[in-house]
Amino acid sequence: MSGASLGKEDGGLMVHAEGVHKRFGRLDVLKGVDLKVKPGEVMCVIGPSGSGKSTFLRCVNHLEKIDAGRLRVNGHLVGYREKGGRLYELREREVAMQRREIGMVFQRFNLFPHKTALANVMEAPVQVKRTPTAQAREQALALLDRVGLADKTHSYPSQLSGGQQQRVAIARALAMEPALMLFDEPTSALDPELVGDVLEVMKQLALDGMTMIVVTHEMGFAREVGDSLVFMDGGVVVEEGDPRSVLAEPKHPRTRDFLSKVL
Numbered sequence: 001m002s003g004a005s006l007g008k009e010d011g012g013l014m015v016h017a018e019g020v021h022k023r024f025g026r027l028d029v030l031k032g033v034d035l036k037v038k039p040g041e042v043m044c045v046i047g048p049s050g051s052g053k054s055t056f057l058r059c060v061n062h063l064e065k066i067d068a069g070r071l072r073v074n075g076h077l078v079g080y081r082e083k084g085g086r087l088y089e090l091r092e093r094e095v096a097m098q099r100r101e102i103g104m105v106f107q108r109f110n111l112f113p114h115k116t117a118l119a120n121v122m123e124a125p126v127q128v129k130r131t132p133t134a135q136a137r138e139q140a141l142a143l144l145d146r147v148g149l150a151d152k153t154h155s156y157p158s159q160l161s162g163g164q165q166q167r168v169a170i171a172r173a174l175a176m177e178p179a180l181m182l183f184d185e186p187t188s189a190l191d192p193e194l195v196g197d198v199l200e201v202m203k204q205l206a207l208d209g210m211t212m213i214v215v216t217h218e219m220g221f222a223r224e225v226g227d228s229l230v231f232m233d234g235g236v237v238v239e240e241g242d243p244r245s246v247l248a249e250p251k252h253p254r255t256r257d258f259l260s261k262v263l
């Protein structure tokens with residue numbers, strides 16, 4: 001873990017985005033995103049469809065290369081290495097190493113359908129980290145217990161509800177012992193009655209001190225669990241603040257307009 005560089009190079013921030021730009025062909029998707037996430041902070045991100053929320057998360061997770069600006073995660077410049085004041089592009093293998101510090105949970109669970117819950121959670125530690133099987137198994141059982149699925153370890157994804165599958169996906173991400181967890185609308189594909197269990201797991205994770213960025217439509221979660229709330233529109237951060245203040249008294253007209261439609 002890069003604890004030393006984290007404190008030294010970036011004021012102790014877990015994520016530091018400065019003027020982040022991302023373009024797809026001629027489409028400017030991120031037009032200068034500035035954000036800071038402290039260790040242990042839970043940042044919730046809201047905004048209209050197409051505003052760039054998922055794209056930003058994908059940049060943080062090194063899945064997209066940014067076109068301008070600076071993005072540091074856990075003390076590392078995403079996609080680059082700094083040496084003697086110059087930037088060098090990282091090789092794919094080095095990018096993969098950095099990505100291991102970050103867990104990501106998507107709207108769709110993306111579990112391996114032919115593997116049990118237990119095998120899904122063990123997969124990355126064994127294959128990527130070379131954790132001995134017995135140890136990976138023990139950790140996976142503990143994680144499945146933590147997300148409330150101790151009795152489903154031998155079930156296949158098709159035998160689990162959407163909410164249970166999503167909790168396996170969270171356990172799977174945690175198995176790599178990430179420094180940062182990214183959630184992209186983790187409950188929006190779920191039936192309403194299954195949302196609560198997943199949010200509860202995320203809340204516990206937050207209480208345990210995990211640093212999290214959560215793109216969500218769950219304003220109740222943002223209000224209760226979030227340390228900060230970011231409203232994105234048109235590829236920029238329009239407004240940011242304490243979730244309770246932003247939701248109760250949005251300052252920017254675009255935030256007000258958006259919230260009046262979703263609340």
Ligand SMILES: Nc1ncnc2c1ncn2[C@@H]1O[C@H](COP(=O)(O)OP(=O)(O)OP(=O)(O)O)[C@@H](O)[C@H]1O
Binds near residue numbers: 024047054
């Ligand atoms: N790989 C890609 N190639 C081209 N355009 C893309 C790509 N990924 C995203 N976009 C475009 O970037 C814009 C922002 O997309 P993004 O998925 O980040 O929005 P979002 O805020 O997550 O929206 P939603 O709430 O619908 O998930 C959209 O116009 C989208 O079509």
Ligand SMILES: [Mg+2]
Binds near residue numbers: 053054055
């Ligand atoms: Mg999205």
